[in-house]
Amino acid sequence: MHPFPRLRFGTLPLLLTVLCLLAALPATATRWVSLGPDDDGTVLSLAFAPSLPTTVYAGTWGGGISRSLDGGLTWASANAGLSNPVVQAMAVFPRDHRFVWAATEGGLYRSVDAGHNWLRVTTEPVTAVAADPDLASVVYIGTRNGMFRSGNGGATWIPMGETLVPAEIRFHVRALVVAPTRPKTLYAAYQGMRSGIFRSENGGMGWARIAWGEYTLLTVDPKIPANLWAVDRRGVHLTNDGGATWTRVLQRANISALALSADGARIFAAVPGQVLMSRDQGAHWRRIGTGLPNRVIHGMAVQPDNPARLLVGPESRGAFQVDATTGTWQWTSEGLVGFAATAVGPAPDGSGLWLASPLGLYVTADDGATWTRKLRGASLRSVDLAPLDANTLYTGGLDLRAGGPALFCSQDGGGSWMHAHGGLAGLQVLRVAAHPLDPLTAYAGTEAGLYKSIDAGMTWTELPLTGIVTDLVIDSNDPERLYATVQRRLYHSHDGGASWHVRMEGAVPSLGARLLRGVAVAATDPQSLAVIDGERIFLTRDRGTTWQKLEGPAFVRDHQTVLFAPGNEQILLVGGHGGAAFTTDGGATWNALGAGISGLDVNHLHYDLTRPGRLYAATWAKGVMVLDPAP
CATH class of the missing domain: 2.130.10.10 (YVTN repeat-like/Quinoprotein amine dehydrogenase)
Structure with a gap:
């Protein structure tokens, strides 16, 4: 029997038209997939x-x-x-x-x-x-x-x-x-x-x-x-x-x-996997129920209007609610922020994916099936790999042991690390960027200025740019050309950071920018730049001579990251509180960037150039997510 017994010859052109339209749907019809690491959050x-x-x-x-x-x-x-x-x-x-x-x-x-x-x-x-x-x-x-x-x-x-x-x-x-x-x-x-x-x-x-x-x-x-x-x-x-x-x-x-408890009648004490309660000023204690994960409990609070109900937070297991009267536990972590990723960096040779987080630096070589922590003791904000040497990578953030900025470099794929001790001003490192052609050269932006290393992180030299450096990008077409966002200004250097010039004065009334948070350069058109603050997006097509202020997508607030699609400077992406969005018409209209990311906080977006059309997002709640294909 014919597989389409009811198909009439006259309907074939219509069917072909529908199939063509479906094939032409934008990549946002695809869904984001979480790659982990799996964690309910601590x-x-x-x-x-x-x-x-x-x-x-x-x-x-x-x-x-x-x-x-x-x-x-x-x-x-x-x-x-x-x-x-x-x-x-x-x-x-x-x-x-x-x-x-x-x-x-x-x-x-x-x-x-x-x-x-x-x-x-x-x-x-x-x-x-x-x-x-x-x-x-x-x-x-x-x-x-x-x-x-x-x-x-x-x-x-x-x-x-x-x-x-x-x-x-x-x-x-x-x-x-x-x-x-x-x-x-x-x-x-x-x-x-x-x-x-x-x-x-x-x-x-x-x-x-x-x-x-x-x-x-x-x-x-x-x-x-x-x-x-x-x-x-x-x-x-x-x-x-x-x-x-x-x-x-x-x-x-x-x-x-x-x-x-709010009435002072019940005192609760937590030990790994257990909560103990006393109702007689500590003279006698009893364990409340069973079934809690055998983890250290960090957070615990009693509901003010119900002295028998409390919430606890076992390490890496989210939150649980307990009824002290019945001794029953209930996992209550729906929507709770889980594993937080602050930045993501795919290896330039396709060998793995690196993740910066407040818990350290992680890598996966199997698309998230397993993760290995390569660095701990620092809350990391940024990671970048040298395009010509996948074993050389830089990462930075906050040193949790000594306080102050943490800045690391590895030349053996994370096996060992060079730590920049001292000499860096500011509370923490906000951005690192590896030179596209020279693996030994990198830049680090802190809350007090910008630094450069030409010896794979062994020494760092302060550059003549002070203030909170929230973002830094290197023009892939001309690596001596740098752009940095500092407070309400965008700075430009054409000599590898030796000198700097203002390319956007965000404080002028026509722009009215607040603290700038990110900058992007289009690889297909180095004249095209995009800059974001928490609410707006600023676009130039002439390397900063003139600027256009765009109203960002209504469903994405508190912008954190911006970038152009690798092969098309007309496609601009932005991520922040509420998810991610993209525009193909200069910001006149915005579309949701894929399904499954709405409502999340997106800290960083990064294309995988070794796998065209593959886009990663570092999120607060679900670690790293991937969209494939992406715009």
């Missing part, structure tokens, strides 16, 4: 909003911040304006859920709109944060170099506790809490030459020691300011008289999280 901190108990924030290791509006059952990314994805602690103003603080390795961030947008108010790494219970403008922070107080929302800061240790001795504040019913009463635990717990009764102006030793966790009774719980390596300790006397109420050596 939640470092959890904070409920007392004034709106169904709202809870999760600070993650590498994934920034996620927000839940249903008590932690489902989550959505809340990273607009957040440039550092390691969120160690969070605090919500008790009287208004809109005011939130996030402590990160890159400083303290403030939100006044319930996490929709974030503003950085300090640049020093913050280890602890406490919100004043009465005034939204007052906040206290702990750092690796002391404690500070702000009375104006983070605009200015006053040091606290300077008399605790000599000024020349740095100390690490591990925990900082404010008594909810007595806002002038603060407790702080710090580690250093004189480790211990200190109490202040005057808002941090004066302090008195109440305990010796290295304490890591503190929580104060919400109703009785003199009742303080503290954790050290020996277990949980309780004082009912403001520190005059102490009782060890739980002897465990590996307690990683501590939380108290």
Whole structure:
């Protein structure tokens, strides 16, 4: 029988026409596929909003911040304006859920709109944060170099506790809490030459020691300011008289999280794979249910209006909700930011794919089936491979051990690394770029300037360009020609960085650019450049003599990355909060860039030139994703 028994001869031209139209559909009909690494994300901190108990924030290791509006059952990314994805602690103003603080390795961030947008108010790494219970403008922070107080929302800061240790001795504040019913009463635990717990009764102006030793966790009774719980390596300790006397109420050596219910009646302590609860001031403890992953629990918080319900974050397993009454656990990580990728770099010989992340540097040689971590101890922002030598690669970010910028080079495919120790200004490296023709030459942009190496990273020389270098690209047609975005300006160099000239002054009224975040050069037309800030896209076809301001796609905000398609300068791509988009008509219209990436935060887009039509995206939540074919 004929395979098309009902097909009439006259319908054949119509069928052929339909098939041709389907074949001509843009590549965005294809779907993005996640390549991993597989990870539900590590939640470092959890904070409920007392004034709106169904709202809870999760600070993650590498994934920034996620927000839940249903008590932690489902989550959505809340990273607009957040440039550092390691969120160690969070605090919500008790009287208004809109005011939130996030402590990160890159400083303290403030939100006044319930996490929709974030503003950085300090640049020093913050280890602890406490919100004043009465005034939204007052906040206290702990750092690796002391404690500070702000009375104006983070605009200015006053040091606290300077008399605790000599000024020349740095100390690490591990925990900082404010008594909810007595806002002038603060407790702080710090580690250093004189480790211990200190109490202040005057808002941090004066302090008195109440305990010796290295304490890591503190929580104060919400109703009785003199009742303080503290954790050290020996277990949980309780004082009912403001520190005059102490009782060890739980002897465990590996307690990683501590939380108290809003009524003060239940105390919870987390050990790997377990949560213990006491309802009698620590006299007796019982394990709540079973079934938690056997991982260290970093984040834990009790729902303000339900003392029997809490959220916990086991390492690499997202979040779980527990009912302390029934002892039942429920995995509640839907939408929670998982593995965060900040940049992606395909090897120029097709041998593998490299991923920069807050957890280090990873590589896969089998399209994501397996990943190997090649570098740890640094929160990495950028990675680039030398086009003529796939074994030479550069990566940079923040040094998690020593603080300050981290900059590495490997000439053996990640087997060994040269670390640039010292000499680099700024908090962290934001961008690295390898020379297209000389594997020994590379550039690194930091938060304070631009550097160049001509010996594979052994030494770095400061170039005459200062400020926050958010992006740097090398013209593949003329490697001596560089472009760098610094604050609201685009700079151009025609001599390998020896001299620089402004090509776009974003502050002029006709452009009105904010902090520029990225720049792209079209490989097929070096006269075509594109620059982005958080909201707009700026396009030139004459190497910066004239500029056109484009309104970006409405469904992609907080732009993070921009690039041209390798074979067509008319195709421009942009990624950011909400996904990725592309235009083929100079920004008049924008189309979603593939299916399956909508709603995600895209940090970086990169074509694989060894596999034409293949596009990678580094995302906050799903690691590396691939679109093939792409525009």
